[in-house]
Amino acid sequence: MINKKKYIVAVDIGGTKINIGYFNNSKLIKVNRLPTKKYGPDNIDTISQILINSKINISAICLSLTGLINNEGLWNPINKVTLGDFKNFPVIKTLKNIFQIPVYALGDTQAAALGEMYYGSGKNLESFFYLTISTGIGGSIIHKKNLFDGKVSDIGSIGHSVIKYNGRLCGCGKRGCLEAYSSGNALIKKNKIKKCQNTKDLLTKFKNNLQTKKIVNEAASMIAQSIINVNVLIRINYFIIGGSVGLNSYFYLTILEKLKQTQFTVKIKKAKLRSKAELYGCFVYINKKLFLQK
Numbered sequence: 001m002i003n004k005k006k007y008i009v010a011v012d013i014g015g016t017k018i019n020i021g022y023f024n025n026s027k028l029i030k031v032n033r034l035p036t037k038k039y040g041p042d043n044i045d046t047i048s049q050i051l052i053n054s055k056i057n058i059s060a061i062c063l064s065l066t067g068l069i070n071n072e073g074l075w076n077p078i079n080k081v082t083l084g085d086f087k088n089f090p091v092i093k094t095l096k097n098i099f100q101i102p103v104y105a106l107g108d109t110q111a112a113a114l115g116e117m118y119y120g121s122g123k124n125l126e127s128f129f130y131l132t133i134s135t136g137i138g139g140s141i142i143h144k145k146n147l148f149d150g151k152v153s154d155i156g157s158i159g160h161s162v163i164k165y166n167g168r169l170c171g172c173g174k175r176g177c178l179e180a181y182s183s184g185n186a187l188i189k190k191n192k193i194k195k196c197q198n199t200k201d202l203l204t205k206f207k208n209n210l211q212t213k214k215i216v217n218e219a220a221s222m223i224a225q226s227i228i229n230v231n232v233l234i235r236i237n238y239f240i241i242g243g244s245v246g247l248n249s250y251f252y253l254t255i256l257e258k259l260k261q262t263q264f265t266v267k268i269k270k271a272k273l274r275s276k277a278e279l280y281g282c283f284v285y286i287n288k289k290l291f292l293q294k
């Protein structure tokens, strides 16, 4: 990729994997995938090295981050089990110092919601709630074609809303969070099938196992209940569901079945961009920021 073209780089740091996307002329032309290192800030070094070694001409970088990212570009973990224990890591400043170009960062569910709004299932929707069910659980609100509130990365973080009083301990330190019941991590923790090593196998190869059915029923009921709670609170009717667990057909259909058993008429859609939603969202975010500066 050594040439004079300018690239916009989008980096999605998730709980288990990192995607680095290269955009040229509004097209995502290449994606690098690598595993996430246990200690959050170590990943920034790795990504910088990859970008330096690629010798491409980069015009701007945007990061989609799991955890919390504030207005000043300081990064903090929510679930220290996933991201390690660090405080106020200056992620934007670090990359700006290295590359001397505009660098932005936003929450991973914010990025995914923006991506789905412009390129995915949210194209024709004015407002929707984006719900991701993966290793963890996250959410973001699109209100009148914009992030609500773009300045705070954890608005909508439904994974840490309490669904069961004094319930299971969550990685964030609280008890009874939705994430402690319905996330990929929670499902695999409950699994007792010896041959089953990960959530993907649990929801495919072992989906007809009685124990799996019980675990998925409980998890999906809690997701359905949380969707209804959001609908009651802020009257958003559309929900886009993403994430590897949320997009699994068996899990997704169980959520729909649980919702059908209620009186509520919320509308559910599957996210379209799958694992690339965050990258497209970063691209949208960079364009909004650069456009607003001019």
Ligand SMILES: [Zn+2]
Pocket: 159, 160, 161, 170, 171, 172, 173, 174, 177, 179
């Ligand atoms: Zn929690």
